[in-house]
Amino acid sequence: MTTRRNFLQKGILGVTAVTLTSIPSAFAEPIEQAAAQTDAFKLGIAGYSFVNFNLDASLKMMKKVDVHYLCIKDFHLPYKSTATEIAAFHAKLKEYEVTGYAVGPIYTKTKEEIDNAFDYAKRVGVDLIIGIPAHADLEYVAQKTKEFNIRYAIHNHGPEDKLYPNAESIYKLIKNLDQRVGICFDMGHNKRDGRDSVADLQKFAKRIFDMHLKNVTAATKDGSTCELGRGIIDIPAFVKMLRKVNYKGSCSLEYEKDMKDPLAGIAESVGYFKGVCDAGR
Template identity: 25%
Template sequence: MKISSRFFAFIAALLFVTSAWAHPQLGLQTWTCRHMSFEEVVQFAAKQGVTQLELFKGHINPAAPREENLKKLAYLKKHGVTAYSIGVSGTSMDKEKNRQLFECAKLFGMKVIVIEPKDQAQWDMLEELVQEYDIKLAVHNHGTGTVYGNPATVKHVLAERDERIGVCMDIGWVTAAGFDANEVFINYGDRVFDMHMKDKRLDGEDAKGRPLDTHIGLGNSNYLQLFESIRESDWSGVMAIETDSPDFQNDPTEFVARAKVFFEKHFPGSH
C-alpha cells in the first residue's frame, strides 16, 4: 500500500502542533503592576503582548458583587487577555469565605488558584473545595522562614492531598531560600501547576534584608537548566513574570519587555 506525501505532511504538521502545545506560556503576575488600576494593567499587558494574567488582590476581589467581576471579565475579553489565575490569595478557617475564591475562579474560567495558607489546619477544608469545584490549588513559596519556604514542607503537604493540589513555584524565592530551582522543579514531578518567573541576586540585600530582585536571567536562579527540564517534561503551564522590586514596579515596562525577550529566546513560538 502506497502512502501519499500528503499523509506524511499531515503527520509532520500534527507533530509540530503537538510540540507547540507542550511549550510553557508566558504570563504576568499583576503584583508586578500593583500601582496600576485593573484597567491599566489589562491595557499594559495587551500592549506588551502578554495575554495571560494572574490577578493579585489589588486587581480582583472575590467578595465583590458578581456584576462587578462580570464587567472585569468583559474588559479582559475586549482586550484579548485572559485571567488564568488569582493569587497569592488569602485563606482562612472560614469555609464560606474560601468558597468565594472558587466561585470567583469559576466565573473567570480559571483552572488554578494560588494560595499560601499560614495555618496548615486549613488544608482539609481547602481539599474539600478542590474536590467540589474541580479547580486546582497551587501553594506558593516565599523565602527562608516562611511556612512553605522549604520545598520539603511543600512535598509533605502534597503527599497527603488530592493530586489537584500542587505548587506555584516562585523561582526567585526558591533561589533566595538557597535551593536550586531546577532540582526543586524536578523533585515536584507533575505537581507544578504554575510558576512565578522572578530572579534574585544573592550578592546583595534590600532594606529589609532580602535578596535583591534583578532582571530575569541576570540573577542567581538556575534558569538554563530549569528551561531544559521544562522542555524535557513537556510542561505547558504559565510562567508569570513577576518582581518584588519597588523600582521596577514604579514603571514595569522595561522589566516586562526584557523578561519577554528572555522567555521567547528559550521558548520561540510560545505565547
C-alpha cells in the first residue's frame, strides 16, 4: 500500500521535475532530454466520473486539471442525438481543448441494442466502443467490428459482475474472436476480484484497448475506490508496466468517490499520476 510518506515523496518528485524544467538550458540539459520523452499512452477521464454534472461543468473540471481526452457517456450525448447535436457537442469539447475518443460503457442485452451502439459510435465519429454484451452475443459483436471497423472493448466490473469480473474472464471469451474485440481494463475492479492488476496488464496487453484508471482500498468485494495514490495498487509499478508493454491507448481516470463533489479527488489523482510519470522518466 502507498503510505502517506511515500505519497508525499512521489508528489515532491513530481513537483521537482516540473520545477527543474524551468532552469536555463545551460544548466539543465539532462532534464530537457527527459522532458522530451513522451509516453505512448495518454491520460483521459471516463465520462461516468461526471454522472452528476452537465457537460459544461464537466469540461470546466477537465480544464482545471489539464486533461484533454474524454470517454463519452450517453448522459452527455444521448444515443438518439442528431447530426446537428453531435456537431454541437464536438464544438463544445473543442472550446475546452478536449477530444472525445470513445463512447461507453454501453450495456446491451440484444442484437438490436448492439446495432444501435455501433450506429451511435459511427455517428459520433469514434473508433472505439466500451461495452458490456451478453456472452451469447460475442460472435455478433465480432461481426459488427468487422462491418464498421470499430473496435469494441469489454469492461470488467469486479466480483459482483457475473459476466466479466476481471480481465482474464474477458480474454478467455474473446481470444479467438476478431482482433478488434478487446478489453477495457478496469484495474481497480480487477484488483477487487483478487487479481494482480500489474501482472494482468502485462499478460493481456495485446487485447487491452482502453483502461479505467483507479485505485481501491482492498483486494476484496468490499474494497472501495479511492484517490489514485492512496490505494493498494502500486501505481509506479503500473506505469512502469504501461511503458514495458508499450501501451498506446488511453488511461482514463474513473473517479467514483465523492461523486457529487469530485474535483478535489480528481485533481489529486491526476496530479499523482502525472507526478509518477514524470518521476519515472
